[in-house]
Amino acid sequence: MSVPLLKIGVVLSTMAMITNWMSQTLPSLVGLNTTKLTAAQGGYPDRSIGVLPANPEESWQVYSSAQDSEGRCVCTVVAPQQTMCSRDARTKQLRQLLEKVQNMTQSIQVLDQRTQRDLQYVVKMEDQLRGLETKFRQVEENHKQNIAKQYKAIKAKMAELRPLIPVLEEYKADARLVQQFKEEVQNLTSSLSLLQQEMGAYDYDDLHSRVVSLEERLRACMQKLACGKLTGISDSITIKTSGSRFGSWMTDPLAPEGDTRVWYMDGYHNNRFVREYKSMADFMTSDNFTSHRLPHPWSGTGQVVYNGSIYFNKFQSNMIIKFDFKTSTISKSQRLDNAGYSNTYHYAWGGHSDIDLMVDEGGLWAVYATNQNAGNIVISKLHPLTLHIIQTWTTNHPRRSAGESFMICGTLYVTNGYSGGTKVYYAYHTNSSTYEYIDIVLQNKYSHISMLDYNPRDRALYGWNNGHQILYNVTLFHVIRSEQL
Numbered sequence: 001m002s003v004p005l006l007k008i009g010v011v012l013s014t015m016a017m018i019t020n021w022m023s024q025t026l027p028s029l030v031g032l033n034t035t036k037l038t039a040a041q042g043g044y045p046d047r048s049i050g051v052l053p054a055n056p057e058e059s060w061q062v063y064s065s066a067q068d069s070e071g072r073c074v075c076t077v078v079a080p081q082q083t084m085c086s087r088d089a090r091t092k093q094l095r096q097l098l099e100k101v102q103n104m105t106q107s108i109q110v111l112d113q114r115t116q117r118d119l120q121y122v123v124k125m126e127d128q129l130r131g132l133e134t135k136f137r138q139v140e141e142n143h144k145q146n147i148a149k150q151y152k153a154i155k156a157k158m159a160e161l162r163p164l165i166p167v168l169e170e171y172k173a174d175a176r177l178v179q180q181f182k183e184e185v186q187n188l189t190s191s192l193s194l195l196q197q198e199m200g201a202y203d204y205d206d207l208h209s210r211v212v213s214l215e216e217r218l219r220a221c222m223q224k225l226a227c228g229k230l231t232g233i234s235d236s237i238t239i240k241t242s243g244s245r246f247g248s249w250m251t252d253p254l255a256p257e258g259d260t261r262v263w264y265m266d267g268y269h270n271n272r273f274v275r276e277y278k279s280m281a282d283f284m285t286s287d288n289f290t291s292h293r294l295p296h297p298w299s300g301t302g303q304v305v306y307n308g309s310i311y312f313n314k315f316q317s318n319m320i321i322k323f324d325f326k327t328s329t330i331s332k333s334q335r336l337d338n339a340g341y342s343n344t345y346h347y348a349w350g351g352h353s354d355i356d357l358m359v360d361e362g363g364l365w366a367v368y369a370t371n372q373n374a375g376n377i378v379i380s381k382l383h384p385l386t387l388h389i390i391q392t393w394t395t396n397h398p399r400r401s402a403g404e405s406f407m408i409c410g411t412l413y414v415t416n417g418y419s420g421g422t423k424v425y426y427a428y429h430t431n432s433s434t435y436e437y438i439d440i441v442l443q444n445k446y447s448h449i450s451m452l453d454y455n456p457r458d459r460a461l462y463g464w465n466n467g468h469q470i471l472y473n474v475t476l477f478h479v480i481r482s483e484q485l
Helices: 002-028 089-161 164-197 204-226 280-285
Strands: 035-038 048-051 060-064 074-078 231-235 237-241 247-250 262-266 273-277 288-291 304-306 309-313 318-323 329-335 356-360 364-367 374-382 388-396 405-408 410-417 420-428 434-442 449-455 461-465 468-477
Touching: 074 449, 231 410, 231 420, 231 434, 247 449, 247 461, 262 280, 273 280, 280 420, 280 434, 304 468, 309 356, 356 449, 374 410, 388 420, 388 434, 405 449
Parallel strands: none
Antiparallel strands: 048 060, 060 074, 231 468, 237 468, 247 262, 262 273, 273 288, 304 309, 309 318, 318 329, 356 364, 364 374, 374 388, 405 410, 410 420, 420 434, 449 461, 461 468
């Protein structure tokens, strides 16, 4: 842009010099030494200066202007009236001078045209440069935004991976522990082999105690490997679409190998019939089932099948009933003292869901609320044979504010609702009697969750979502502390 602008400056300076020369030199050449300057009317609107002779009829009149309204240089020469002396040498000189002035006027016009053309080129180039500058700025801003997004994504991923560092350290310790177990087993195997060769060389009781101790430690190790802290829940998998808006379905976590029966209960009250499907495949593809009639209608959707029996809350009571499918009889019933029922302390969605029974790796649980705990959630560990309470924990979470809940490895996980956007946001750890707020997204594909239970054998959450039977896979962090073994 600097070269065209410099060119314009040179042109304008040249035009000003020519005009100045014409206004000062031309009168002296034609003998007009006596001049009088007059201003144009209106306060110099056209910036013109008139050079007037003493006798206008006998002399030339020269008018000059440095610039007109369109920015061009203008020079005007008015010849005097023709006289008898028009052919003398002075007249000839004036004519020659007039021709020179006309030539200069033409040159100035050509120069003005070129200047205007250059000016348009400069203006066009300026617009293009400004547009290019804007595009470069946009590219730079977009690049910064992309870098910021990438940095944010990397930072989030690092935040997710950072907790794995202590977990990996624990796994290193676990590997050493397993190696220690392996060495002990090898030593015991060698000792037993030698014992067979040399009877009496070793104390059998001492050797047996070492075997029992190792077996217990291995069992504890395997139990801890099965447990962990919930860190993620997959999107839901729709298994089947059937039944009403509310209901429950499940499999038995203690069923023997090869037993994949599915249990199905439609509705949350005034129903006694439990459907039994032979397998998950039958449940998904057919309506072939066996119907079991319970002696009492159930209440809510918090039933659970555990070790061949169904545990449920009797309708309009706080009575827990254990019904044996094999004998079709009630094997045990027990009141859950002080527990609210009949929609006193239900989940947020209602449905007589005052008492929720569930199982995890540790056994049978009941989740409910009492007046003594101001309607907040109470957790009780139940004996599966007698239904007696083994231990109870009181929490500070209101029962009616919970959408649903489930147990994993002795920790109660509570959702923030049952419709719309749902997440697991509260966790109570019974092993330490502490709680924390978490943020784990729970997909609510069909907008109304009325049942959510964990199956420790399948490592999955079973859900009833607005007439759809669904499954969620869960992600657990497994941490073994060797000092606890």
